[in-house]
Amino acid sequence: MSLDKRNSINNILEENRIFHPSKNFADNSNIRSFEQYHSLKKQALKNPAHFWESFAKSEIDWFEPFETVLDSENAPFFKWFKEGKLNITYNCIDRHIKNGLGKKTALIWEGEPGDSRKFTYNELLKEVCKTANALKEIGVKKGDLVCIYMPMIPEAMFAMLACARIGAPHSVVFGGFSSEALKDRLIDGSAKFVITADGGFRKDKVIELKNAVDAAIENGASKIVEKVIVVQRTKKNISMLKNRDYWWHEIVKNQKDWCEPEIMNSEDRLFILYTSGSTGKPKGVVHTTGGYNLWSHLTFKWIFDIKIDDIYWCTADVGWITGHSYIVYGPLSNGATTIMYEGVPRPSNLGAFWEIIQKYKVSIFYTAPTAIRSFMKSGREIPDKYDLDSLRLLGTVGEPINPEAWMWYRDVIGKNKCPIVDTWWQTETGGVMISPLPGAIATKPGSATFPLPGIEVEVVDKNGKKVKENEGGFLIIKKPWPGMMRTIHGNSERYIKSYWEHISFQGEKNVYFAGDGARIDKDGYIWIMGRVDDVISVSGHRLGTMEIESALVSHESVAEAAVVGKKDDLKGEAIVAFVSLEKDVKTSLELAERLKKHVVSEIGIIARPEKIIISDSLPKTRSGKIMRRILRSIAAGERITGDISTLEDSSVLEKLKESS
């Protein structure tokens, strides 16, 4: 853990522009003033147990009430609302129907080739129940892990909710991951069941999901996976194995459209979601039912200021936490109308997002800075062609947003009337932690502003001492919160080591280390500076450098590999890999291309290195550690500064510069 990756951390230009929500927006919002925000914050500080208890009781329906709000006995394995019993699908669907919202649209789905479907809450309940009954028919039992590897189609949402309905935790694997990456996740979670599709449409291509499932099973998961359900989406020819593979439309069609929601304990697992860390393989982040339900619900309500007639659209994929919390659980728990889009903008259709906003009169739009930057690049003429007047609130997530992109978003998309919520959070936090409340907090371009009520953060140095105003440091979270991860699947040691042992704050050991750098300005605004560990963010996708290095080293020609991130105007960071080859292997451009392909097949297209630099050797300290700081400078084309006296062989530097 070091801050040197962010060596520019203290050279930040002060951002003085400040934007207040309009009076009209503030007057009509759920939390309408800074004083109201502050009062909530104070209540939480004064009596956290009472604060969380009252929201858990007012926002969530429990089959049986909880007695203990927070059990810290076995910290950092915290337990929330532990005696409570509930089912998240009841909160996401049934209760809205009971409250007269059955005919309200729950889901609007827009397919990549232009097809579309809508589902009311009544219809959603039927789809989920039928899917849940089908899962039972193939033998899924409460507690069994079900892997969902699907394109962005309504059935992905039905599958997640069907699992939750019957108490089977889900493990959604992003459809852009390769069969190798899928195999690792199937094995790590011991997922006996997989729900997939024959394929998915992505950027004018078909991704062959079922073939990838077959390969994952053949190449190592055959003793684990028992049954596979396949949605027919692309109608491409695929092979179906008798007694193992079932077509969704055949097995779901004839099921009963009612399935009793399983009564779950608050701390029963709801899902595992894999994310990258700085060491080893991806970690299976575990979330449980009660706390996650409350946190995804409450943050959605606070941040998106949701109203009964809002049309809300989050452009993420359900394969990531943003899709889990802010396409599926948060919006549905609030009885909102949520949009799901199968495609991503591509050169042949750069107006796709704006067309959807116009078509469905979207009022709240939530996307990633990378997307905004790419729209900026292709010019405002494209969004200007569409009617975006329905928008009233904009959000961003996943990576720091540069002030220029923030201003463009505000002006070109929001017509200077929509507040922007820049939301900072992580797979591990379950829901947003730092964000403006749009009716209450004035925003500065590029700052995520303040922590939500009940969330206590600090920026500290490596000794846990609060840093000075505007000084870069490590972002920590000082108190547990309901949506926090509970552990890493199968590795509680790693859970403690990765998050709870880095920093002690005022003698308190149980502080959460987020892995991000940040600074706090004179007005108390938080500015996230990016990761301080060996995790890089490419277009907001989180990747461990070690993961990519292992993928490279698994290639027969590679002896050693070191991967670093390089600043990229569009993607935030781009991957640069330094590689030394096995004896007798000759370097060539063609080999570099093959190595890129190899990484894609080991992990997925999101991990494709932008550049591979092949060299005889890598810069190492006398004790054999690769000096990444040097590699980062070389990748960025910068002068190498700082101490290089620990380098074992300084001639490596010249050679590296030549090869880069």
Ligand code: PRX
């Ligand atoms: O570095 C932070 C960055 O994304 C990381 C979390 O990645 P992941 O678990 O994949 O979740 C992404 C979606 C929540 C964080 O450690 N990050 C997320 N949101 C922001 C951000 N960086 C700056 N500003 C944000 N708003």
